[in-house]
Amino acid sequence: xxxxxxxxxxxxxxxxxxxxxxxxxxxxxxxxxxxxxxxxxxxxxxxxxxxxxxxxxxxxxxxxxxxxxxxxxxxxxxxxxxxxxxxxxxxxxxxxxxxxxxxxxxxxxxxxxxxxxxxxxxxxxxxxxxxxxxxxxxxxxxxxxxxxxxxxxxxxxxxxxxxxxxxxxxxxxxxxxxxxxxxxxxxxxxxxxxxxxxxxxxxxxxxxxxxxxxxxxxxxxxxxxxxxxxxxxxxxxxxxxxxxxxxxxxxxxxxxx
Amino acid sequence: xxxxxxxxxxxxxxxxxxxxxxxxxxxxxxxxxxxxxxxxxxxxxxxxxxxxxxxxxxxxxxxxxxxxxxxxxxxxxxxxxxxxxxxxxxxxxxxxxxxxxxxxxxxxxxxxxxxxxxxxxxxxxxxxxxxxxxxxxxxxxxxxxxxxxxxxxxxxxxxxxxxxxxxxxxxxxxxxxxxxxxxxxxxxxxxxxxxxxxxxxxxxxxxxxxxxxxxxxxxxxxxxxxxxxxxxxxxxxxxxxxxxxxxxxxxxxxxxxxxxx
Numbered sequence: 350x351x352x353x354x355x356x357x358x359x360x361x362x363x364x365x366x367x368x369x370x371x372x373x374x375x376x377x378x379x380x381x382x383x384x385x386x387x388x389x390x391x392x393x394x395x396x397x398x399x400x401x402x403x404x405x406x407x408x409x410x411x412x413x414x415x416x417x418x419x420x421x422x423x424x425x426x427x428x429x430x431x432x433x434x435x436x437x438x439x440x441x442x443x444x445x446x447x448x449x450x451x452x453x454x455x456x457x458x459x460x461x462x463x464x465x466x467x468x469x470x471x472x473x474x475x476x477x478x479x480x481x482x483x484x485x486x487x488x489x490x491x492x493x494x495x496x497x498x499x500x501x502x503x504x505x506x507x508x509x510x511x512x513x514x515x516x517x518x519x520x521x522x523x524x525x526x527x528x529x530x531x532x533x534x535x536x537x538x539x540x541x542x543x544x545x546x547x548x549x550x551x552x553x554x555x556x557x558x559x560x561x562x563x564x565x566x567x568x569x570x571x572x573x574x575x576x577x578x579x580x581x582x583x584x585x586x587x588x589x590x591x592x593x594x595x596x597x598x599x600x601x602x603x604x605x606x
Numbered sequence: 607x608x609x610x611x612x613x614x615x616x617x618x619x620x621x622x623x624x625x626x627x628x629x630x631x632x633x634x635x636x637x638x639x640x641x642x643x644x645x646x647x648x649x650x651x652x653x654x655x656x657x658x659x660x661x662x663x664x665x666x667x668x669x670x671x672x673x674x675x676x677x678x679x680x681x682x683x684x685x686x687x688x689x690x691x692x693x694x695x696x697x698x699x700x701x702x703x704x705x706x707x708x709x710x711x712x713x714x715x716x717x718x719x720x721x722x723x724x725x726x727x728x729x730x731x732x733x734x735x736x737x738x739x740x741x742x743x744x745x746x747x748x749x750x751x752x753x754x755x756x757x758x759x760x761x762x763x764x765x766x767x768x769x770x771x772x773x774x775x776x777x778x779x780x781x782x783x784x785x786x787x788x789x790x791x792x793x794x795x796x797x798x799x800x801x802x803x804x805x806x807x808x809x810x811x812x813x814x815x816x817x818x819x820x821x822x823x824x825x826x827x828x829x830x831x832x833x834x835x836x837x838x839x840x841x842x843x844x845x846x847x848x849x850x851x852x853x854x855x856x857x858x859x860x861x862x863x864x865x866x867x
Contacts, residue, residue: 514707
């Protein structure tokens, strides 16, 4: 293998699938071979069987729908606040000096630790779930967007100034378009984190969602259902990740030249 | 009539971590007449780029004043177009959109912008690349676009900071002829910073030689070679004489600069 040498796209896909095959093979070996007790880890076939049962008899599709809506709702809410604030922080140093210390502090507050407090404030309804995701994502987003905007090439800004751009023009026509692909990439990354927050939010005080199903299954020792739930999250994450990547490529063709 | 008047302009960069402040430019005075093509020639670190950036308004002088058409320069503006050494086209805009950036900023209608951009694309020979992104162009093409972008804005004065420094020798020669051709037609006031003696002599109607750091003006030499100038001029005897003279002026400074670094 040569460092950094490119590979063909067929080789890339084959290798990518090969690891999944290897993973399932190891899992099958451990479970079918009797090395792990059924009580603790279901085998792949039981998992598929339980999954089918969940989907057809227990209305798991509704749970999946609920979880997706919470992730998207909380994440969009966070992005609506974070992207403009982050852009202003990156562009204007006084705004940065004002907000950066607090945001850096708030970033380390664990979203899951807010759950009991949020239940007190917002009950156990949908708002509480959205707020957990919001708190978990918004500060990370603000800081990352601010860094991206702040690190736009200085010479591009100077070039725009010598072309007669004023403050608002520099922001609108240089800083934002230059940072846009980076911001889109940040959104893709943080959306992944939002998925971990939603499950935690659903584990406590919830009556629907993938996380709720998982905590119910634990009481029944239904490890097949738990694993199916986890895999569903992974698959949704993978799909949304690819969709996001494709969207970014379509929106910013210049950035991948 | 003098277009640009620089009076006792100096620049001292503040000390970093307890070191001594850097005197980039000693108090310097210079007048540039309308439609003149001035090259500023000096070894690296002689403050020539600093001087150009202060004319552009991207840097502020420690002492002294700069006046353009009788008005003091306080910040960057569309009346002073600039071409940088690094490639500074906006990567998210096409070549044509890059050229009309300044016009759009002024609020000109898209149709008019496209017409002006089209005319400039033709002048720099990039008509068939109008809808390419900058990353799809060679270095020489990018700098031609940058020149067109600065001139499409119709500035009073065009500032160039070693614009061909990163190009290979052949491309650089072609770019010099292209720039000179544009100047001969449009008669803009041009200030061109370079460390290349041949380039400075070939382009200029006046060469200003600067000393090694701290920079100051050492010689101010008029170039009376006739226009239009072709590349063949570079091998003529009178060009050789001029080059020899500039070489003498700059050599002592290069030696000093080499010792200082």
